[in-house]
Amino acid sequence: MPKRIRNIDIVESKLGRNGALGTWEEPTPNNTVITIDERLKGFQRLLIVTHEALHEACKDWTEEKVVEVSELLASIIWRCDYRHVDHKGEDKPDYTHVPRRSKIVNRIVKTYEKKSG
Numbered sequence: 741m742p743k744r745i746r747n748i749d750i751v752e753s754k755l756g757r758n759g760a761l762g763t764w765e766e767p768t769p770n771n772t773v774i775t776i777d778e779r780l781k782g783f784q785r786l787l788i789v790t791h792e793a794l795h796e797a798c799k800d801w802t803e804e805k806v807v808e809v810s811e812l813l814a815s816i817i818w819r820c821d822y823r824h825v826d827h828k829g830e831d832k833p834d835y836t837h838v839p840r841r842s843k844i845v846n847r848i849v850k851t852y853e854k855k856s857g
Contacts, residue, residue: 762788764795
C-alpha cells in the first residue's frame, strides 16, 4: 500500500520569544507545521529550513544527526548558488514563462560554444 502523503504547512513568523529560529510540529498524524523565523536571510534561512525538513523526513534521527546532516546539505546547496527569492506581495511566480537571455549572456554562450566546439 502506498504511503499516504502528509500535509506540510510552512509558516513564517517572528520566533524570537520562543528562543528558536525554526520549529517542527506534528499536531495530527497527517499534518505537519514547520515554522521559520521570518527575519532569517541567506544561508541561515536555508540551514533552518533544511534542518526542520529533516525532522519531518527522518523522525527517528537524533537532534545531533539532524544538525550534522542539515549543515552538510545546506552548505552543498549554498555552494551550488541556490538562493531564496522573496515573492511576498506578489502573485505566485509563473514558472511556465521562460525569460529571454540578455545580449551579454548570449555573447558569453556563443563564445563558450566556439571554444568548446
